[in-house]
Amino acid sequence: GGQDDDAKFMAVIMPSATHGFLGESIKHAENATKKLAEENGYSYQFLTSDDIVKQSNQIDTVVARGADVVVLWPFNGDELKSAAQTILDADIPLIVYDRLISNFNQTAELPGDNDTIGEEMGNYFNDYFKSELAAGPVNILEFKGDNSSVPMQRSNGFWSTADSNFVVVNEFVTNWSKDTAQIQMETFLSSNTKAQVESIQGIFTHDAEVAAGVLAALEGYDGAYDLNVKLVSGVSASREILGLYDHYQAQGIDQVMFSFSPAMVVDAIQLGIDVLNGKEVSGRYLVETEMVDNSNYKEFMKGPVYSLRYSIY
Amino acid sequence: MKNIHKSFGAVHAVRDVSFSVGEAEIHGLLGENGAGKSTLMNILGGILRQDSGQIYIDGEEHSHLTPVKASRLGIRFIHQELNLVNDLKVYENLFLNNEIVKSGIHLNRKEMIRRSREVFERMNLDIDPTVFVRELDTSRKQLVEIARALLFECRLIIMDEPTTALTNEEIDNLFTIMRGLRDEGISCIYISHKMPELFEICDKYTVMRDGAYIASGNFADINEQQATEMLVGRNIDDDVFDKTDCVQDEVVFEAENLSCEGYFSNVSFKLRKGEIIAFTGLFGDGRGELSECLFGARKATDGVIRLNGDELNTKSIASVIRSGVSMVPRNRKERSIIKDMNIRDNISMAYFTSRHKGIHISPKKEYRRYEENRKATNIKAAGPDHLITSLSGGNQQKVIFSRWFGLDSDVYILDNPTQGIDVGAKFEIYQLITRLVDQGKSVIVFSSEFPEIHKIADRCIVMYKGEINKEFTRKELDEVEVMYYATGSNKRS
């Protein structure tokens, strides 16, 4: 929308929907862009792409079109640095969302705090397994999102705080997919030795969908061994996973999710609008994350983060 | 068929042809390459739709035929090119799209195999219907193709050059069956470039030239000479072929105890400068493999090949070509034609692999090479940049000859060089071959056509079951004798 040539012009550039979290984020961002820009009488362009070559081309295009502000969710922070530099070189304010661009002077950034998420999760595991850790090694499994930088940060954060008595028996790359995670978990349970299967006490994952797959596999297990998994963790406290907290607690499995709402991208769009409105915008706005476990999930579902996320569905 | 017209773009392949076949008659259809025979038959078989004209079957008009309709009307078609599915079994091919089914969908394999056996018995053939077609030889594939036509009730069988890959004995078998069919009231349309066959089997003839109807009548009323003149439209004196003897003493090419396990063994011969040796024999004599071994296209398991006294390096085909041996392979479509390429590149290809220095190609030189070859071999083509597939069969073969003649090799191996080409084109190819030996080259021809061997060969080597059975000089050549040794009759008694 908005072909009015005199109006100020905001460009929003995001990756395309490669997994559920991005899909929801795009939905929120597209809605917010349209709504906020129209309310304020600005024109806008909302773009998604599926690799950095296209994303940097989109940057070139909006720079050439004379954007007045760019809100960028880089495909990969560092790979987009060079392209993002052209935005700054053209004296266009730049808001960077989620991914970190190292050594960079963007106008403002809202990095997803993936390191902190990992660290907090490590701490939570330390507390949860306090007594077991005191007794000796605690075996866990790790289910990664994919091999890109976001899951790397979550893993690194986790292992920076997690007790050295935690032992990863096996790790899996799920590509953020519930079905892949579930099949991987089932395969683990049915193809490893009794000692290994029974030794697993905790499962650390990077995503709520992935956690849901792991939990489904545990629930469906009908093999001969005794499972001892007590805790499954994940990121993004989605409606679906929260709905299963009681269900799995009844089976003796606790969950902990760190909220990471797809609606947070709206804040970045708002900053872009603020720039156009002439407000001073600069610095770093950390995207807040909240710990949600069996003890507090009901309050969380009444809170603002949760309700904003599901306000458009 | 009345007033049939058919054009392919610019080519008016069939022009106002009318043609009729009576009951219980074998009707020979004659014409040069590209005369329009296959096209006319494809119209009758429902594969092509005529531009105009009518088709009457039993007096009723059926002008919009499809292959399915045609076969329902009792027309069976044996195509000029093999049309079998290599990855299906023989019986499955025979019944393809005519399957026998039980309860609606279930294939009745037993019945199909039984009926396949029956038809092979009738044809006096020993082919197992449950083997895959890909495991059969060309000749047997052709026989399967024929069997497919005989399998079902029919009124008319169209045979478009059914005998190109068959041995004489197989041809005799086929003729016996055809006569049997005629006695049952079934008619045949028989297309062939081989005059003796036509005269032997056919009752009536129709001649086509350049897509037009020329004449028809009874074979009893004409002789081969007249038939040839009709179809060529000019006078060719076929028998007077000036083969001068230009054999010199020097041995150019020599094979010693050459063997290839499972195909042939202990083949030895010496080829002299300016000499033409013909290899002949029957199915399974290993000639095809021998020709490949001589060219380095197949690894011999034992023995040596010498060229001008030195052992020939058969490590790669390229090295064989570079040493001075060229080969025109059999089965042009499969082994020679590079179908997506123009005529010029098709000619130049062997030159590139063996003679060309450096990597750069100069189009100018390519055009010159094309022009020289076109003149030398009398290729009739619209231009060097047209696809080779736009040419008629005979002209395609001349392009392939040109590919090799330009190399100035010492030895030429010609494997079935005149397959499926007409009398006129054949004549020109014989002239090309004799011109080679006039220039002091030596030639090895692999052929199963006796008239051909008779015309050009200085010596003829007859193979039987992978071994040399007999050698004839030009003077001793005699068709009956050749057959005697080719069938191995000497070994039996």
Add this chain to the structure above:
Amino acid sequence: MSTSLELSMNKKSKGFDFKRFIINHNYILSLILMLLIGRIASDQFLSFPSLMNLMRSSVFIGIIALGMSLVIISGNIDLSVGSILALSAAIGVVVFNTTQNMLLTLVMCMFLGALMGFFNGIFVGVAKVASFIVTLATLTAFRSITIQFGDGGPQIVNHEIYFDTLRKLGYGKLGPFPYLVLIFVGITCAVWYLMNRTKFGRYVYAVGSNEKAARLTGIKVEYIKVMIFTITGLLTGIAAFLYIARFGSVDVATAGKGFELDVIAAVAIGGTSMAGGRGFIQGSFFGAIILFAIDAILSAFQVPAFVTDFIKGVLILGAVLLQKALDRNAE
């Protein structure tokens, strides 16, 4: 002539040819090899429940691989299966949530799958565009529709009803056999029958081996191609229904993503020639199981996540090379 004929007949042995059998069906060899290797890593590996689990994991890839075999035997390729699965399943979830009728959901999934396959088939068979390009385009387009349909978020089967209905199908067993495995075996038999005992099957081979010859016998090649893609879509639709039953939700962005590569790998491991014309349905069945056996082995040996893909690539190549080696030996 008779003598020369005998010569050639001698070489072809009659009756059951064991060597030939192993060469044609060498995927059996590969599977046994994999299972033995797995057994080294873990004593659980060859147990019956463990094998059942292996088979149950391979159901989705496996059922689609049956369809893909038809496509590949006919000389084509279908890259869009993953997207077909996602769209059929996403709509299937909505249908189920609305009607709570399993049969209707199944029918809907099958119908949608078949429809998308039909669409591919029209472009390949009738418009005669290379199947690689058609399905490359629809791979993108169908996924886009799915995401649009799901508004970017997951489609989830109503929790309570799921446990009482679909989940029973996805997790339940008949005696020791999971329903999913029984269905997989059943569908494999049906497709095997289709390809080996009906006219249609013969036509698929004929089209893949020699399209021109097929056309000249009066086979409607266009129609066969449309059918092949439609059947593949239909089978993918069934897989989509089972997917819902097993996972209870469909993430519109990731469900079925990249399946095409696994499916094609399964078909190739099963011995079907990429050039068309030759292949065995049962090969694709085992090919899918082998593919998941590779995963299970890697899991049992606790291979690090980053390395698994490397080893997987090597093993796939190895399985296909084994085929080639056996085939060459035979000549």
Add this chain to the structure above:
Amino acid sequence: MSTSLELSMNKKSKGFDFKRFIINHNYILSLILMLLIGRIASDQFLSFPSLMNLMRSSVFIGIIALGMSLVIISGNIDLSVGSILALSAAIGVVVFNTTQNMLLTLVMCMFLGALMGFFNGIFVGVAKVASFIVTLATLTAFRSITIQFGDGGPQIVNHEIYFDTLRKLGYGKLGPFPYLVLIFVGITCAVWYLMNRTKFGRYVYAVGSNEKAARLTGIKVEYIKVMIFTITGLLTGIAAFLYIARFGSVDVATAGKGFELDVIAAVAIGGTSMAGGRGFIQGSFFGAIILFAIDAILSAFQVPAFVTDFIKGVLILGAVLLQKALDRNAE
């Protein structure tokens, strides 16, 4: 016979055949169409800088597409190019950070690319495994090595040095022409020369058109196939170097992911037959540009995010259908 030949000769016009030209080179038509459509959406679309932008973004896909054309003309396919790009580029970054030598980095990228291509070529040409399967396996395996090499994290060119060296190449211009575009055009000309004015080019066409006949004219088919894949790897290596220059870092997990599909789409849009034997190098050049023109149009028209891929799929199919339609009209 002579008369019928003359007849056919008369009808084939000599000299320049405009209609034939448009049919063969219809990608030009597609491109013009795309540009005009884009012009409707935005008056800036046809400006010179905007066109340069378009070309500059198509450089990576475009250079790889040149190599892919060889592969496809020879009747094969290469799915591993994205992974080859990632591994070459990842190691290239390390080489550059260590030596700060651009030339050495380029050479290293080219060498690594060629090596991986050679590896593919050996399996396809010598071991005679279907290229689809070989490169499907190496697609996975090379990526796995890359991730292992980069330890899962991005490889980043040293910040200060990057801005003084490589970035100048990636962003700089010679007069109005970006360096990248000039390099792209240069390489296109080189590959065009290779395919149209050297023996090697003729061999590639011959192998794709009729492998058996090619072998019998003395062409070493195995060697040609190995060369084709090696050259494609080499070109991908060059693209990897330019990738470093333009982006300054390589994400080992995602760099080049899915490129193979874009590359193949570019080649197909450029009019190269998927069946092998036929195609134009310049077609792939324009094909890549058309592919990015489609993206640019979608951006210009502000198509909703979830729908872009759908339209893209439709447009790719449309471009290939246009080709078919013209081709059929010609008959």
